[in-house]
Amino acid sequence: METVGTVAGAAPATGLRERRKRLTRDALLRSSLELFAARGYEGTTVDDIVAAVHVSQRTFFRYFAGKEEVAFHVPRLAESLVVDAVRGRPPGEPPLDALRGALRESWDDIAEAVEQVVPLELHLRVYRVIESTPALLAAHLRRSSELEERLARVIAEREGVDPDTDPRPRILVAAVCGVIRVAERSWSAGDSGLAALRELTTAHLDRLGPALAEPWSDDRHTSR
Incomplete structure (x- = not known):
């Protein structure tokens, strides 16, 4: 007792x-x-x-x-949610659709997760600080590269390909992340909120074109 x-x-x-x-x-x-x-x-x-x-x-x-870890604490949380969202996409969904769908569905989850830690408005202001501070921007680009690799490996696993011999996962993820970076830079130069960034990112992703949205199951696309 x-x-x-x-x-x-x-x-x-x-x-x-x-x-x-x-x-x-x-x-x-x-x-x-x-x-x-x-x-x-x-x-x-x-x-x-x-x-x-x-x-x-x-x-x-x-x-x-250190200070850098603090600055990227919330972005790291958001990145994990995006990766999890890609993993959770329906099997057989074309890779580009999986990435776009994961980004769309994770927006609200990211906003909710951020607000549990800090006000969303503060997070957005700090994001602009990251974009305008050379040391933080360099760290941000390094982290973006690491995120691309994580996403590429998730896509490769979904599609049953080896990312070390098949370049398509990295090409696709690099294209999508590049579009997101363009949207982020345009947004950070203004004074708009998260909704504007969401709309801008969605509009930019729509410009990638239908070619990238084709399924990879076609034998014509198999790497030799």
Whole structure:
């Protein structure tokens, strides 16, 4: 009976500790992004962030490796949702349709997931900071390349092809991600919200043309 009582009493304590950790992490994240949006990424130091949250640097580095990890915390969440959406597309759907469908269906999920962490408006402002900060833009492009590789391998697995010998998964994903980058750059230069970015991305993807939408099951498209 004593053992049961100890275990039963430990669960709430553990839950409380985890809640406090999550609240601390979320406070650090939100304060960091607010400072990035207000002062710029380069104009914000870790000292500024921890002072805003009233914690130590040691606490900050317990949750984040550095400012760059904070800046890309929310985009990383969005990327995972897109990859999961591609994996969940119906079998046999042409690759381009799978990618476009995954992007369409993940918009609302991404917005909801973002708002559980930070206000969507703040996320959009920080995105513009990323686009206008050379160090962050370089990191963003590197991360985009890594995302392309993940998506290409998911598409290759869906289609039953080897991406190391069949270039089509990487070609397709590069084309789609390139279109998204064009849409993002056009959007980031303005002052519109997420709905405008969604519409712009959809319109740009529609311009890829029907050729890329053909199924890959046709033997004429099989790599030799």
